Amino acid sequence: MSxxxxxxxxxxxxxxxxxxxxxxxxxxxxxxxxxxxIDPTFLSPPSxxxxxxxxxxxxxxxxxxxxxxxWELAIAFAISVVIGLTVGLAVGLSRFSNRSLxxxxxxxxxxxxxxxxxxFILYFxxxxxxxxxxGVSHGIFPIIVTIVAGVQNIKxxxxxxxxxxxxxxxxxxxxxxxxxxxxxxxxxxxxxMAGVLLGVLLAELYVSxxxxxxFTQLFTQAFEPTKLLGLVxxxxxxxxxxxxxxxxxxxxxxxWRTD
Amino acid sequence: xxxxxxxxxxxxVSHQFGEPGDAQFVQALQHTSLDIARGELLxxxxxxxxxxxxxxxxxxxxxxxxxxxxxxxxxPVRGPLPHDIAFVFQENALFPWCTIIENVKLGMVFQGVPKxxxxxxxxxALDAVGLKDFMGHYPAQLSGGMRQRAALARAxxxxxxxxxMDEPFGALDEQxxxxxxxxxxxxxxxxxxxxxxxxxSLGEAVFLADRVAVFSARPGRIKEIIAVDEPHPRKPSFVxxxxxxxxxxxxxxxxxxxxxxxxxxxxxxxx
Amino acid sequence: xxxxRDRRDKIASLSVQVGFLVALVALWYLxxxxxxxxxxxxxxxxxxxxxLKDILASGEYLPDLRVTLTELAAAFAISCTAGITLGFxxxxxxxxxxxxxxxxxxxxxVPVILFLPLYVLFFGLGPGSxxxxxxxxxFFPIVLNTIAGFxxxxxxxxxxxxxxxxxxFQMFRYVLLPAAFPVILTGLRMGFTVALLAIxxxxxxxxxxxxxxxxxxxxxxxxxxxxxxxxxxxxxIAALLNTAMSTLERRAKRR
Numbered sequence: 001m002s003x004x005x006x007x008x009x010x011x012x013x014x015x016x017x018x019x020x021x022x023x024x025x026x027x028x029x030x031x032x033x034x035x036x037x038i039d040p041t042f043l044s045p046p047s048x049x050x051x052x053x054x055x056x057x058x059x060x061x062x063x064x065x066x067x068x069x070x071w072e073l074a075i076a077f078a079i080s081v082v083i084g085l086t087v088g089l090a091v092g093l094s095r096f097s098n099r100s101l102x103x104x105x106x107x108x109x110x111x112x113x114x115x116x117x118x119x120f121i122l123y124f125x126x127x128x129x130x131x132x133x134x135g136v137s138h139g140i141f142p143i144i145v146t147i148v149a150g151v152q153n154i155k156x157x158x159x160x161x162x163x164x165x166x167x168x169x170x171x172x173x174x175x176x177x178x179x180x181x182x183x184x185x186x187x188x189x190x191x192x193m194a195g196v197l198l199g200v201l202l203a204e205l206y207v208s209x210x211x212x213x214x215f216t217q218l219f220t221q222a223f224e225p226t227k228l229l230g231l232v233x234x235x236x237x238x239x240x241x242x243x244x245x246x247x248x249x250x251x252x253x254x255x256w257r258t259d
Numbered sequence: 260x261x262x263x264x265x266x267x268x269x270x271x272v273s274h275q276f277g278e279p280g281d282a283q284f285v286q287a288l289q290h291t292s293l294d295i296a297r298g299e300l301l302x303x304x305x306x307x308x309x310x311x312x313x314x315x316x317x318x319x320x321x322x323x324x325x326x327x328x329x330x331x332x333x334x335p336v337r338g339p340l341p342h343d344i345a346f347v348f349q350e351n352a353l354f355p356w357c358t359i360i361e362n363v364k365l366g367m368v369f370q371g372v373p374k375x376x377x378x379x380x381x382x383x384a385l386d387a388v389g390l391k392d393f394m395g396h397y398p399a400q401l402s403g404g405m406r407q408r409a410a411l412a413r414a415x416x417x418x419x420x421x422x423x424m425d426e427p428f429g430a431l432d433e434q435x436x437x438x439x440x441x442x443x444x445x446x447x448x449x450x451x452x453x454x455x456x457x458x459x460s461l462g463e464a465v466f467l468a469d470r471v472a473v474f475s476a477r478p479g480r481i482k483e484i485i486a487v488d489e490p491h492p493r494k495p496s497f498v499x500x501x502x503x504x505x506x507x508x509x510x511x512x513x514x515x516x517x518x519x520x521x522x523x524x525x526x527x528x529x530x
Numbered sequence: 531x532x533x534x535r536d537r538r539d540k541i542a543s544l545s546v547q548v549g550f551l552v553a554l555v556a557l558w559y560l561x562x563x564x565x566x567x568x569x570x571x572x573x574x575x576x577x578x579x580x581x582l583k584d585i586l587a588s589g590e591y592l593p594d595l596r597v598t599l600t601e602l603a604a605a606f607a608i609s610c611t612a613g614i615t616l617g618f619x620x621x622x623x624x625x626x627x628x629x630x631x632x633x634x635x636x637x638x639x640v641p642v643i644l645f646l647p648l649y650v651l652f653f654g655l656g657p658g659s660x661x662x663x664x665x666x667x668x669f670f671p672i673v674l675n676t677i678a679g680f681x682x683x684x685x686x687x688x689x690x691x692x693x694x695x696x697x698x699f700q701m702f703r704y705v706l707l708p709a710a711f712p713v714i715l716t717g718l719r720m721g722f723t724v725a726l727l728a729i730x731x732x733x734x735x736x737x738x739x740x741x742x743x744x745x746x747x748x749x750x751x752x753x754x755x756x757x758x759x760x761x762x763x764x765x766x767i768a769a770l771l772n773t774a775m776s777t778l779e780r781r782a783k784r785r
Contacts, residue, residue: 015628022633042652100543104550112768114731114742115761118749123571161352164321165417166341167369175365179356197641205646206735216647217736225651232644243639278534 044226049233056230065211068128069204070238076132076196077242080139084192085185087140088147093177102148109141113199117206126210131203138199142191150184151177183254186246193246197239266421266453267295267318272327274313286478287313290326293472293481297420300447300454300491302464304510305474306521311457312425313479318455319344319423332420341370345414349426351406353398359409360385360394366413384416385409387446404435411443415450422447424456428463440466441495448491461514465506466493473513476520483513573755582759591763597740601657601729602771605664606722613669613721614714617676627681631674638670643731650736660732660740667728668721675717679710712783719779723772730764741767 011018027046034045057063091097091105117134124130154177162176201212208217212235219228271292277284288310295301303311316322318329320339329336332343346352353362363381372380385394388408398406407427414422428436440463447454447467458464464471468487475482487506489497497503555575561567562574585591620626645666649659683706691705733742741764748757 012625015625018625018629019633022629096539096543099539100546104547110769110772111765112727112730114727114734115745115764117734118746118757119761122749122754155350157348157350157352158354160321161346161348162369164319164339164341164344164346165366165369166339166371171369175368176354179354182356194639194641198643201641201643202731202735205643213735220647220651220736223651225648228647228651232648236640236644239641239644240639 040225041223042225044229046229048226049229052226053230053234056227056234059215059227062215062231065215066234066238069131069200069212069235072128072131072135072200072204073196073238073242076135076139076200077193079132079136080143080192080196081189083136084140084143084188085147088144088188089151091144092148092151098148098152105141105144109145113137114202117202120203121207126207130207131200131211134203135196135199139192139196142195143188146184146188146191147181150181150188154180183250186250186253190243190246190250193242197242201235201239264296265294266297266299266332267293267455268330269293269295269314269318270328270330272314272317272324272329274310274317274322274325288317289478289480291481292327295453295455297453298451299469300456300467302468302471303455303457303474304459304461304464304471304514305479306476306514306518307459308477308479308521308524309474309517310477310479311474315423315425315455315457319346321346341417341419343419344421344423345417345419347407347410347414347422347424347427349429351398351410351430353406353409353413355398358395358397359390359401359412362398362409363413363416366417370417372417380416380418381412384412387415388412389442402435403431404439407431407439411446415446420453422452422454424454426457426459429459436460436463441493443467444491444493461507461510462498464510465503466498471510473510474517476517477524482517485509485513570752570754573758577755578758578762581756582762585756585759585763591741591744591760594739594741594744595767597657598729598733598742601660601664601733601740602726604657605661605725605729606668608661609665609668609672609721609725610718612665613672613717614676617673617714618680620673621677621680624681627677631677634670634674634677638674642667642670642728646732646735649732655736655738657739660729660737663732664725664729668725671720671724672714672717675720676710676714679713679717680706683709715779715782719775722775726768726771730768 011021031045031047034040034043034048087105091101113134120130120134120137124133158176158180159172162172167175204212205216207213212231215231216228219225219231269292271290272288273286273290274288275284275286287308291314303314305311313322317324318331318336320329320336323337331340334340334343353359354365357365360381363384364377367377367380382391382394385391388411390405390408390412393401393405393409398409401409410427428439431439444467456464456467465487471485471487473482473485474480485506489502558572559575562569562572620630642663646659646663649662653659653662687705687709688701691701696705729740730742733740734746735742737743741760745757745760745764748754748760
C-alpha cells in the first residue's frame with residue numbers, strides 16, 4: 001500500500017489525528033499569513049510569540065498580574081460554588097421557594113450584567129474585590145439553575161421506594177437526594193467556572209489602570225502584537241486548564257449515569 | 260377464615276381525589292372491604308384507572324384512605340410499616356448510583372437492620388432470585404428482567420410478613436414475564452408471606468394467585484373474587500390445563516366489559 | 531394536591547415576588563432620601579426617573595443606540611451566513627462531524643472575550659472590533675447547532691425518502707431543511723443573545739461610541755443618576771430584543 005493511502009487510512013480511523021492535523025494547519029496558516037501578508041504592527045506569527053514569552057514574563061508587573069488573576073478566579077469560583085449550592089438546594093427542595101424565588105433568579109440571570117460593571121468598580125474599587133464580586137455574580141446563576149433542575153428531576157418513585165422502606169427525612173437526603181445530585185453538582189460547577197471566567201476576565205480587561213487590563217491596553221496602544229498575543233495566550237491557557245479540571249471532575253464523578 | 264388467620268384486614272375503604280364539584284374530582288375507589296389470609300397470594304386485576312393500585316398503596320400506608328381503615332398483622336396502617344410490609348414497584352425503583360448489592364443493603368439501612376447482618380442477608384436474597392453473579396453491577400448494566408429480580412431481592416431481604424407488588428412485570432416483554440412468573444411462584448411457595456399482587460395480565464393472575472379480585476371500571480369496586488384452587492409451587496404445565504383455560508375465560512368474561520368502559524372513559528378525558 | 535391548595539400557593543408565591551420588588555424599591559428610595567447614602571454611589575430613584583425621561587424625550591440615546599444595533603446586525607449577519615454555510619458542509623459527512631465538532635466545541639470553551647484586545651489592536655476602537663468580537667462569539671452556537679440539525683436527522687426519514695425516489699435537492703428541501711430548522715433556529719437565538727452581550731461588553735471595555743460606552747462615560751463623569759437611567763434603558767432594550775428573538779423562534783417552530 002502506498003504511503004499516501006496508508007496516511008489516509010490512519011486519518012480516517014483516528015479522527016483525533018485529523019483534529020491535530022487541522023490545528024497544525026491553522027497554526028501554520030497563522031505563521032505564514034503573519035510573516036508574509038500582514039503588517040507586523042498588527043499581527044505576530046506564533047513562532048515569535050512563543051519565543052518572546054520569556055521576555056513577557058520578565059516584564060515588570062506581568063507575573064504579579066497573572067498570579068492575582070488566577071487567585072481572583074479561584075476565590076470567585078469557590079464563593080460561587082458555596083452560594084450557588086446553598087441557594088440551589090434551598091430553592092429546589094422547597095416547592096414554595098421554587099415557585100416564588102425562581103422567577104426572580106431567572107430574571108436576574110437573563111439581564112446583561114455587563115451594563116453594571118462600571119457600578120461594580122465604583123462600589124468595590126479597582127482592585128481584586130471588584131473582579132471577584134463580578135466573577136461571583138456571573139458564576140452563581142448557572143450553578144443555581146443547574147442544581148434546581150437536578151433536584152427537580154429526581155424520579156419520584158425513588159423517594160416513594162425509600163419512604164416505603166421506612167427511611168426518615170435525613171436518610172432520604174443522605175442516601176437518595178445527595179448521591180443523585182453529585183453528577184448534577186459537577187455539571188453545575190462546569191458552567192459556574194465558565195461564568196466566573198467570563199466575569200473576572202471582563203472586569204480585569206475593563207480596569208485599565210491596574211492588573212491585566214493595564215497591560216492589554218499598554219500593548220494595544222503601543223502596537224506590540226507579540227506581547228499582546230503572548231499575554232492573551234497565557235490567559236487562554238489558564239482558562240483552558242481550569243475548564244479542563246472541572247470537566248474531568250465531572251466525567252469522573254458522573255460514572256453511574258448512562259445518559 | 261378465622262380472625263387469627265387474617266393478615267390484612269381492609270374495612271370499608273374508599274378514596275377520592277379533590278372534592279365533589281371540583282373540575283378534577285375523581286372517585287378512585289368505592290367503599291371496599293376485603294380480608295386476606297396469612298400466606299395467601301391475592302391478585303388484584305382490573306382495567307386502567309379502576310383503583311387497584313390505589314388500594315395497594317392504601318394497604319401499604321403510602322396513601323391515606325378517604326374513608327375506612329386498614330390493618331396489617333393486627334396493626335392499624337397509618338403510614339409505611341417497613342417491618343411488616345415491603346413493596347415491589349413497576350418502574351425501576353432501584354437507585355441508579357448504587358450497585359445491586361448496595362441497593363439491597365440500603366433498603367435494610369432504612370429499615371434499621373444492624374450493619375453486621377446486612378451483607379449476609381443481601382447475598383442470600385440476591386442468590387435466591389438468581390443474581391449471585393451480578394451483585395457488583397449497576398442497574399443500568401442489567402436487563403429489565405434482572406432489575407426486577409433485584410427489586411424483588413431488596414423486598415425479600417427486608418424479611419417482612421407481607422409483600423405488595425404493583426405490576427412488577429408490567430414493563431417487561433411477554434417471554435421475560437413468563438419466566439419471572441414461574442420463578443416467582445417457586446420462590447414464594449417457600450416463604451409463607453402474604454402477597455398482594457396487582458396485574459393487568461389474566462394469565463399471570465391465574466398462574467400465580469390463590470384468589471383473584473376482579474375490579475370494575477372507575478369508580479372502582481371489587482366486582483367478584485375468583486378462587487384458584489391449585490397447589491404451590493405452580494408447575495409451568497399448569498398453563499396448558501383445562502382448569503387454567505376455564506379460569507382464564509371466567510376472568511375474561513368478567514373483565515371485558517369493564518375494559519371497554521374504561522377505554523371509553525379515557526377517550527372522553529382526552530377529547 | 532387539591533385544587534384549592536394549589537391556587538392558594540400560587541397567590542402566595544406571587545405576593546412574595548411582588549413584595550420582594552416593592553421592598554427593593556422602597557429600600558432604595560429610603561436609602562437615598564433619608565439614610566444618607568451618598569448620591570454619587572446610589573442616586574435617588576426619583577432623580578433616575580427624571581434623567582430617564584429626559585434621555586427619552588431629548589432623543590440623546592439615538593446615536594448610541596444606532597451604533598450598537600448596527601454593530602449587532604452586522605455581526606449577526608456575518609456569523610449566521612458563515613455559521614450555517616460551514617455547519618451545513620461539515621454535516622454532510624459523519625467523518626467531518628467527528629473531526630470538527632469537538633474542535634469547535636473546544637474552541638468555544640475559551641472565553642472569547644480574550645480576543646477583544648487583539649481585535650482592538652487590529653481594527654481600532656471603532657465598530658470594526660466590536661463586530662469582529664460579536665461575530666466570533668456568535669459563530670459557535672450557530673455552527674454547532676447547524677451541524678447538529680443537519681447531521682443528526684433521524685436515519686429513518688432519509689431512508690424513507692430515498693426509497694420513494696427523492697433526488698438530492700428534494701432530500702434537502704423536503705427532509706433535511708424542515709428537520710434541521712428548529713435546531714438551527716435555537717442556535718440563531720443563542721447566537722443573537724451572546725452577540726448582544728459581546729457587543730455591549732466590548733463597548734464597555736474599549737470603545738468611543740455605543741450604549742456600553744455611554745454608560746462608562748457617565749460613570750467616569752460621576753453622573754450616577756443618568757448612568758442608572760441608561761442602565762435601565764439598556765436592560766429594557768436587551769430584554770425586548772431577546773424576547774423578540776425568542777418569539778420569532780417559537781413562531782417559526784410552530785409551522
